[in-house]
Amino acid sequence: MQKQKTMVHPYIxxxxxxxxxxxxxxxxxxxxxxxxxxxxxxxHYRGEMNIPDGLSEYELRRHMENIMNKxxxxxxxxxxxxxxxxxxxIPAVCDxxxxxxxxxxxxxxxxYEDHGRxxxxxxxxxxxxxLVDMDVVNVPTxxxxxxxxTSIRMATRITGRNEVLLPKLISLDKLKVIKNYCSPHITCxxxxxxxxxxxxxxxxxxxxxxxxxxxxxFENPSFLGFLEEHGEExxxxxxxQGAITIVGVDPSSLGVIEPPSHxxxxxxxxxxxxxxxxxxxxxxxxxxxATHDDIKYVxxxxxxxxxxxxxxxxxxxxFGDVYYDRTSFAVREKGKESVxxxxxxxxxxxxxxxxxxxxxxxxxxxxxxIQNGLYARKQxxxxxxxxxxxxTSSSFKEFVVDFNKTGRTVSEINEYLLQxxxxxxxxxxxxxPELGQCALFCITEIHLxxxxxxxxxxxxxxxxxx
Amino acid sequence: MKKIKRDRSxxxxxxxxxxxPIIFELHQPGERGVSITAANPVIVKAVGNGVSNLPSHLIRxxxxxxxxxxxxxxxxxYLRLSQETLxxxxxxxxxxxxxxxxxxxxxxxxxxKSSKMASLHPLQDDRTVQGMLExxxxxxxxxxxxxxxxxxxxxxxxxxQSLFAMASIxxxxxxxxxxxxQRDEMITTIFSHPSQAATAAVKGYKIITLDPDExxxxxxxxxxxxxxxxxxxFVVANPEDTGIYNPKIKxxxxxxxxxxxxxxxxxxxxxxxxGITRAKEAGFDMCFFNLHKTFSTPxxxxxxxxxxxxxxxxxxxxxxxxxxxxxxxxxxLNNNLTNSIGKVRSFHGVPQTVIRAYAWIRxxxxxxxxxxxxxxxxxxxxxxxxxxxIRGASAPYIKGSRLEQVRYSWEQLARETGVTTxxxxxxxxxxxxxxxxxxxxxxxxxxFTLEPxxxxxxxxxxxYIASLTQISNxxxxxxxxxxxxxxxSSIHRVDEQDYFDHPEKWAITWRSxxxxxxxxxxxxx
Numbered sequence: 001m002q003k004q005k006t007m008v009h010p011y012i013x014x015x016x017x018x019x020x021x022x023x024x025x026x027x028x029x030x031x032x033x034x035x036x037x038x039x040x041x042x043x044h045y046r047g048e049m050n051i052p053d054g055l056s057e058y059e060l061r062r063h064m065e066n067i068m069n070k071x072x073x074x075x076x077x078x079x080x081x082x083x084x085x086x087x088x089x090i091p092a093v094c095d096x097x098x099x100x101x102x103x104x105x106x107x108x109x110x111x112y113e114d115h116g117r118x119x120x121x122x123x124x125x126x127x128x129x130x131l132v133d134m135d136v137v138n139v140p141t142x143x144x145x146x147x148x149x150t151s152i153r154m155a156t157r158i159t160g161r162n163e164v165l166l167p168k169l170i171s172l173d174k175l176k177v178i179k180n181y182c183s184p185h186i187t188c189x190x191x192x193x194x195x196x197x198x199x200x201x202x203x204x205x206x207x208x209x210x211x212x213x214x215x216x217x218f219e220n221p222s223f224l225g226f227l228e229e230h231g232e233e234x235x236x237x238x239x240x241q242g243a244i245t246i247v248g249v250d251p252s253s254l255g256v257i258e259p260p261s262h263x264x265x266x267x268x269x270x271x272x273x274x275x276x277x278x279x280x281x282x283x284x285x286x287x288x289x290a291t292h293d294d295i296k297y298v299x300x301x302x303x304x305x306x307x308x309x310x311x312x313x314x315x316x317x318x319f320g321d322v323y324y325d326r327t328s329f330a331v332r333e334k335g336k337e338s339v340x341x342x343x344x345x346x347x348x349x350x351x352x353x354x355x356x357x358x359x360x361x362x363x364x365x366x367x368x369x370i371q372n373g374l375y376a377r378k379q380x381x382x383x384x385x386x387x388x389x390x391x392t393s394s395s396f397k398e399f400v401v402d403f404n405k406t407g408r409t410v411s412e413i414n415e416y417l418l419q420x421x422x423x424x425x426x427x428x429x430x431x432x433p434e435l436g437q438c439a440l441f442c443i444t445e446i447h448l449x450x451x452x453x454x455x456x457x458x459x460x461x462x463x464x465x466x
Numbered sequence: 467m468k469k470i471k472r473d474r475s476x477x478x479x480x481x482x483x484x485x486x487p488i489i490f491e492l493h494q495p496g497e498r499g500v501s502i503t504a505a506n507p508v509i510v511k512a513v514g515n516g517v518s519n520l521p522s523h524l525i526r527x528x529x530x531x532x533x534x535x536x537x538x539x540x541x542x543x544y545l546r547l548s549q550e551t552l553x554x555x556x557x558x559x560x561x562x563x564x565x566x567x568x569x570x571x572x573x574x575x576x577x578x579k580s581s582k583m584a585s586l587h588p589l590q591d592d593r594t595v596q597g598m599l600e601x602x603x604x605x606x607x608x609x610x611x612x613x614x615x616x617x618x619x620x621x622x623x624x625x626x627q628s629l630f631a632m633a634s635i636x637x638x639x640x641x642x643x644x645x646x647x648q649r650d651e652m653i654t655t656i657f658s659h660p661s662q663a664a665t666a667a668v669k670g671y672k673i674i675t676l677d678p679d680e681x682x683x684x685x686x687x688x689x690x691x692x693x694x695x696x697x698x699x700f701v702v703a704n705p706e707d708t709g710i711y712n713p714k715i716k717x718x719x720x721x722x723x724x725x726x727x728x729x730x731x732x733x734x735x736x737x738x739x740x741g742i743t744r745a746k747e748a749g750f751d752m753c754f755f756n757l758h759k760t761f762s763t764p765x766x767x768x769x770x771x772x773x774x775x776x777x778x779x780x781x782x783x784x785x786x787x788x789x790x791x792x793x794x795x796x797x798x799l800n801n802n803l804t805n806s807i808g809k810v811r812s813f814h815g816v817p818q819t820v821i822r823a824y825a826w827i828r829x830x831x832x833x834x835x836x837x838x839x840x841x842x843x844x845x846x847x848x849x850x851x852x853x854x855x856i857r858g859a860s861a862p863y864i865k866g867s868r869l870e871q872v873r874y875s876w877e878q879l880a881r882e883t884g885v886t887t888x889x890x891x892x893x894x895x896x897x898x899x900x901x902x903x904x905x906x907x908x909x910x911x912x913x914f915t916l917e918p919x920x921x922x923x924x925x926x927x928x929x930y931i932a933s934l935t936q937i938s939n940x941x942x943x944x945x946x947x948x949x950x951x952x953x954x955s956s957i958h959r960v961d962e963q964d965y966f967d968h969p970e971k972w973a974i975t976w977r978s979x980x981x982x983x984x985x986x987x988x989x990x991x
Contacts, residue, residue: 022924023848036742037866045742045744045747073583073584101555108902110900120544127489140769227520281813283814313957359530361502364502367517371509
């Protein structure tokens with residue numbers, strides 16, 4: 001049988017045989033194979049890759065729809081999962097901008113081709129700076145976890161010390177990232193919490209403080225949603241021993257809650273995903289780091305930092321890389337940590353989001369989140385034997401529901417919720433066994449009263465129908 | 467009808483110039499960009515205004531100084547900034563060598579932004595994300611075919627993070643064997659990406675860098691001289707950024723493995739290798755591919771992205787978790803990896819990228835993937851051949867064919883005209899082209915690195931070549947034209963000397979700019 005002539009693929013213009021012939025002539029070789037002569041014969045792959053034949057665009061669409069329709073999304077179900085990735089309202093303009101082909105397909109051009117990319121990221125830095133009330137913000141990192149890890153590494157270089165203190169009530173997912181970035185030379189020690197309130201145990205903190213401690217890291221709101229009330233005292237304790245205070249923050253809280261720089265944080269880091277980014281199975285995450293404009297700190301950023309400058313024409317804004325020689329791009333292993341592709345497009349999107357919300361929108365966002373959360377806690381509290389909040393502290397966006405006395409495990413509750421079209425909260429029984437049967441529920445501005453009422457009545461039905 | 471003459475060889479281009487203010491300058495008190503849903507009145511009645519329930523010292527006293535701007539004004543501002551950005555969809559994007567700026571198919575965006583993807587929470591029950599897990603698992607299988615590795619993780623968020631993950635695995639492996647303290651050296655090469663050295667250093671390794679021999683290959687004798695019982699591993703790209711495949715690569719990996727080291731492969735430069743040669747046969751224990759390079763997912767101004775990390779069987783237990791398991795038609799997340807390095811990125815990395823890469827492979831099939839490599843290499847050698855004919859241009863090292871890219875030099879041009887590669891870079895912007903020099907240090911003098919991929923037609927390549935030729939002509943006849951570029955950009959030359967390296971003058975945010983500019987005004991007065 002005659003071999004079918006290879007079709008010119010729509011993504012590969014120079015598969016046209018006549019063009020290939022012309023190009024080969026220009027190069028002065030007989031066939032494309034010759035161009036691979038630099039690869040030793042023994043390394044030429046002789047097998048056949050077991051990958052199915054190519055699909056047409058329409059076939060692909062049908063194929064992908066079949067697969068994707070097996071997913072049940074948080075658009076199909078009611079969702080109360082948070083724990084580091086949160087479902088928020090996303091203004092249409094955010095998607096409009098981050099799907100623009102200019103931004104979507106740009107990469108690492110110079111300010112003369114990509115002036116808009118530089119300006120958009122500069123504005124992102126500037127907008128987050130207002131939110132945290134600090135003067136320096138970086139081009140985004142991979143996620144909060146890596147931003148925290150990098151902040152810690154910055155602190156160890158600044159202080160010349162190699163141990164950090166972190167709260168015991170931290171996301172284990174995040175802790176794994178931090179520990180991996182810290183290994184092998186930086187020790188991570190966990191500080192205990194107050195059993196009733198969840199607050200950092202200041203006595204334990206003081207006991208663990210020493211002149212070996214580079215930094216104290218804590219979060220506000222904490223991983224389990226409650227607000228850490230002793231930020232000022234914690235920073236004082238850290239400073240007392242010459243250590244740096246690093247605070248991880250959910251920026252969506254900062255319209256209503258004091259930024260960490262107001263209670264002594266030297267480095268602030270956090271997660272940008274709540275600022276206009278879809279959850280995307282975790283793919284919407286992006287981290288940020290902020291500090292004061294102190295060279296001691298600025299020189300320790302591994303990330304790119306875009307700065308503003310005049311051009312040779314009066315009235316024009318120009319942009320470029322600040323202090324490039326600190327980066328691994330410039331000096332390889334002698335640079336600070338490492339830099340590369342991270343999450344620039346999500347930074348631009350977060351900037352668009354903050355521009356849209358403004359100070360009032362950020363306040364209203366925070367307020368609705370708090371009100372809805374209080375209402376959910378109140379209604380859940382009506383269910384017999386259920387403790388609507390394991391911790392007594394105020395919370396933002398998330399809180400720990402205690403099922404220990406209901407006779408139901410979180411797993412049973414969540415199974416029942418799932419059968420009723422609801423994604424229940426994150427089961428904490430594996431990550432924090434001392435809490436027993438507790439789950440972390442997330443309530444944001446997207447939850448309407450009827451959504452919360454449905455959650456409450458379904459949990460109630462599950463517990464009472466046992 | 468008058469015949470309209472279009473006999474120009476270079477594009478008569480001008481970049482969009484909107485002269486946009488900084489977003490804060492659009493502030494108009496009282497305007498707003500979006501409305502936020504207020505809590506239901508019943509809720510408000512039940513819980514009050516909410517904020518006053520917080521401890522008073524935690525309530526923000528002064529609102530953040532964000533601008534207040536109507537929605538269409540925000541939109542317009544960012545659309546204008548987008549127009550001042552030369553995305554790959556708009557140009558013959560062959561000037562950012564090492565970045566594999568190929569076409570990112572539009573249909574794949576449909577899948578990435580579908581609510582069946584975008585609205586998935588990463589902690590959902592496995593039963594509700596079977597489609598997502600299936601795509602991750604299937605892409606793993608395809609990657610195994612392409613590389614010969616045994617398992618893949620898509621958790622790393624870039625090539626750099628994948629290199630970090632691999633350096634972490636090297637350490638975990640030696641720890642498991644009780645040799646972590648003894649094996650404290652990582653070997654790499656100067657033409658490899660700076661992140662190879664930098665990430666290994668983050669993991670505490672002493673870095674040994676091999677320089678090229680006279681043909682541009684990493685020096686095998688130097689490798690033999692530095693390998694020892696202290697060698698933890700060897701990391702290299704092949705081809706390196708010169709586009710030259712190291713024919714002795716199997717000897718290199720054997721030398722290191724015989725000494726007890728782990729060999730890991732930076733496959734950022736894999737676009738000319740698909741279906742041609744594989745990591746496994748070259749003796750590597752691990753490799754990674756940038757899905758945003760070789761596998762077509764968009765670069766997104768620099769992420770989000772994925773560095774797909776592949777390992778051989780004996781290193782599977784060190785992978786960052788979870789990985790996807792497949793059993794009798796059911797997909798699940800498996801976190802049961804005995805010696806896992808833990809994690810490098812939260813949750814499951816960037817799954818939108820995984821979906822796009824999967825879709826891209828499905829439109830090509832095995833044959834199409836090989837066609838990608840063949841045409842990428844054909845395009846590169848055509849470009850190479852033509853560029854060597856341009857006055858002042860050269861390509862150091864071997865004279866034979868190259869794979870998917872070439873690092874060129876304007877050494878002669880600079881010597882004869884005073885025009886540097888940075889000058890050429892700015893002038894290329896005038897013709898709607900990106901043009902990248904090289905990572906530092908500049909081992910090749912006055913370098914530039916071009917990678918045409920499979921996406922560009924012969925006419926596209928000819929356009930890029932014509933622009934370079936024109937600039938060479940200008941350099942010899944009117945060098946000032948090149949040195950004073952850009953002329954057709956959104957902006958003119960930025961004052962880089964003064965404003966980016968002095969703490970008193972740099973302004974990394976708008977508020978910092980306002981303070982420092984005000985201070986300078988006061989000093990002058």
